[in-house]
Amino acid sequence: MSLKQKTKELLKRRAIAEQGGGDKAIQKQTAMGKMTARERILALLDKDSFHEYDLFVEHEARDFNMDKKVLHGDGVITGTGTIYGSPVCIYAQDFTVAGGSLGAMHARKITKIMDHSLKMRVPLIGINDSGGARIQEGVNSLAGYGEIFFRNTLASGVIPQISVILGPCAGGAVYSPALTDFVFVVDQISKMFITGPEVIKTVLGEEISMEELGGARVQAEKTGNAHFYAKSEMECFDQIKKLITFIPWNNEQKARAFPPKEPSKEFKIEDIVPSDPKKPYDVRDVIRALVDDSDFFEIQELFAANIVIGFGRINGETVGFVANQPLILAGVLDTDSSDKAARFISYCDAFNIPIVTLEDLPGYLPGVDQEHAGVIRHGAKVLYAYSEATVPKITIILRKAYGGGYIAMNSRHLRADFVFAWPTAEIAVMGPEGAANIIFRKEINEADDPDAMRKLKVEEYKEKFANPYVAAAKGYIDSVIEPETTRRILMHSIEVSANKNVGQPKKKHGIPPF
Amino acid sequence: MEEKAKKPRFKSITVDETTYKTYTTKKFDERKPWEPDNPFKMVTFIPGTILKIFVKEGQEVKKGDTLLILEAMKMENEILAEINAKVKKIHAKVGDKIPKDYLFIEFE
Numbered sequence: 001m002s003l004k005q006k007t008k009e010l011l012k013r014r015a016i017a018e019q020g021g022g023d024k025a026i027q028k029q030t031a032m033g034k035m036t037a038r039e040r041i042l043a044l045l046d047k048d049s050f051h052e053y054d055l056f057v058e059h060e061a062r063d064f065n066m067d068k069k070v071l072h073g074d075g076v077i078t079g080t081g082t083i084y085g086s087p088v089c090i091y092a093q094d095f096t097v098a099g100g101s102l103g104a105m106h107a108r109k110i111t112k113i114m115d116h117s118l119k120m121r122v123p124l125i126g127i128n129d130s131g132g133a134r135i136q137e138g139v140n141s142l143a144g145y146g147e148i149f150f151r152n153t154l155a156s157g158v159i160p161q162i163s164v165i166l167g168p169c170a171g172g173a174v175y176s177p178a179l180t181d182f183v184f185v186v187d188q189i190s191k192m193f194i195t196g197p198e199v200i201k202t203v204l205g206e207e208i209s210m211e212e213l214g215g216a217r218v219q220a221e222k223t224g225n226a227h228f229y230a231k232s233e234m235e236c237f238d239q240i241k242k243l244i245t246f247i248p249w250n251n252e253q254k255a256r257a258f259p260p261k262e263p264s265k266e267f268k269i270e271d272i273v274p275s276d277p278k279k280p281y282d283v284r285d286v287i288r289a290l291v292d293d294s295d296f297f298e299i300q301e302l303f304a305a306n307i308v309i310g311f312g313r314i315n316g317e318t319v320g321f322v323a324n325q326p327l328i329l330a331g332v333l334d335t336d337s338s339d340k341a342a343r344f345i346s347y348c349d350a351f352n353i354p355i356v357t358l359e360d361l362p363g364y365l366p367g368v369d370q371e372h373a374g375v376i377r378h379g380a381k382v383l384y385a386y387s388e389a390t391v392p393k394i395t396i397i398l399r400k401a402y403g404g405g406y407i408a409m410n411s412r413h414l415r416a417d418f419v420f421a422w423p424t425a426e427i428a429v430m431g432p433e434g435a436a437n438i439i440f441r442k443e444i445n446e447a448d449d450p451d452a453m454r455k456l457k458v459e460e461y462k463e464k465f466a467n468p469y470v471a472a473a474k475g476y477i478d479s480v481i482e483p484e485t486t487r488r489i490l491m492h493s494i495e496v497s498a499n500k501n502v503g504q505p506k507k508k509h510g511i512p513p514f
Numbered sequence: 515m516e517e518k519a520k521k522p523r524f525k526s527i528t529v530d531e532t533t534y535k536t537y538t539t540k541k542f543d544e545r546k547p548w549e550p551d552n553p554f555k556m557v558t559f560i561p562g563t564i565l566k567i568f569v570k571e572g573q574e575v576k577k578g579d580t581l582l583i584l585e586a587m588k589m590e591n592e593i594l595a596e597i598n599a600k601v602k603k604i605h606a607k608v609g610d611k612i613p614k615d616y617l618f619i620e621f622e
Contacts, residue, residue, distance in 0.1 A: 434532065
């Protein structure tokens with residue numbers, strides 16, 4: 001056989017393998033409103049950049065007549081490619097091949113590309129669309145999951161790991177995405193749960209649909225398991241591509257810098273923030289007034305919206321924003337918002353992204369449900385994450401900074417590098433009403449007109465303590481700044497922090513209040 | 515968030531005696547008010563099936579007596595009396611599948 005003929009044979013073999021589960025299965029996939037695994041990879045990566053490996057891998061299962069079955073690529077496509085020129089490793093489970101079920105070789109293909117991404121220090125993207133463990137392969141299938149989870153953990157904080165849920169991802173399988181940095185879901189397509197509706201119905205008698213139990217919206221809004229929610233697969237891919245532009249390839253690099261751009265004139269700080277600390281505003285507009293091109297890339301937009309997290313650029317460089325959101329639940333810290341913020345802070349720290357904190361919160365959400373849900377240990381995560389972070393940390397106190405919330409939100413005391421306050425800032429042990437009621441309890445109770453006395457004392461307290469100057473006098477804040485100069489000051493703070501180097505006591509690792 | 519931002523009405527939240535105008539979340543609105551445990555009302559902590567009932571209405575029970583067996587999560591759970599009391603009403607019979615937080619025995 002000539003070289004030409006042999007090459008022809010290769011192409012023939014490749015064409016067959018690339019069909020995955022075949023026309024009928026592909027039709028079924030399309031009918032569910034889903035793209036095929038190959039289409040997804042090609043849509044996400046730069047044109048002509050995808051290189052596939054292990055296309056000819058075959059499964060080794062022998063029981064239950066499996067030896068007579070051909071499963072092309074064993075139900076998963078793996079390879080490398082680029083996104084806007086940045087290299088990535090990728091795998092996509094192919095639901096058309098045995099329902100994308102995970103057998104031993106399927107898992108080995110995934111762990112092989114994971115090992116490669118860790119070795120080459122490039123991001124890993126996993127597209128999940130699988131019925132779960134391949135039951136015919138029994139415990140070998142479970143072993144495969146374990147090998148994947150272990151690598152997710154090993155690679156955590158070294159390379160960015162992105163999970164895309166484009167179909168079912170149920171049972172043990174869902175712990176791989178949970179261990180990764182960012183989880184993307186698509187409305188009506190993503191389904192994530194540990195035990196499905198069937199089991200729940202049989203065991204517990206509770207009836208619920210897959211969508212209500214673990215659909216995209218639920219994961220993005222209620223559980224916080226997902227970070228990005230999209231209406232379509234193409235919108236989801238655009239989100240992933242955008243995320244890639246904000247993060248570095250690995251923990252030894254910085255995110256790529258872009259040409260600086262001024263924010264849009266549309267966002268004017270003085271028009272956005274009311275000086276009355278009881279009045280709400282959308283803190284995301286403040287971020288848009290500060291970042292390049294007013295381009296703020298929000299993460300977990302729907303979950304615990306009382307805190308806002310996401311990426312933007314200052315002078316061309318990626319910055320992670322953590323901001324209390326007075327528009328939602330007055331911007332309080334609670335269990336969910338603490339979890340959300342802490343994990344993001346930890347992410348930024350691992351990947352050399354400076355953190356800018358915009359502070360405006362009345363404190364922690366009061367309530368039995370919060371206390372019983374463990375707001376103590378959840379809230380502690382924020383303190384831990386900020387204290388542990390060694391990237392440049394800058395805080396801007398916009399208005400309220402009361403009590404424990406003030407300490408938690410990257411205060412000087414947690415080793416913030418710079419703490420600035422607007423003239424509207426109120427740095428105090430608690431809000432004036434609460435404080436006056438305690439300090440002047442006797443005077444108020446003994447007054448002829450307690451209400452009038454209370455009002456008077458509240459005003460007195462406000463005058464004296466509800467300002468940034470008490471904290472400035474102690475050096476707890478570095479400077480009281482004009483709001484309009486905030487962007488310029490952020491640019492400078494980041495610039496002078498470029499070579500930040502702080503010592504840490506030697507330890508294997510700390511024990512965060514997970 | 516965008517959808518929430520379109521909600522026309524602000525609500526009030528009070529922290530340390532200061533009241534703030536703000537929107538709330540679905541989760542916040544769905545909170546259940548807390549109620550103290552009532553030892554005279556026994557509710558299920560897990561859904562399951564009643565396999566056996568050992569007591570009758572009107573019967574005096576002592577703390578630690580086995581009241582019934584609730585099968586849940588493939589385990590046969592012995593449900594014991596928490597107090598010395600008289601069984602007032604049993605809201606289940608053998609074979610019933612009962613949900614979580616279901617009041618199944620009342621004492622007096």
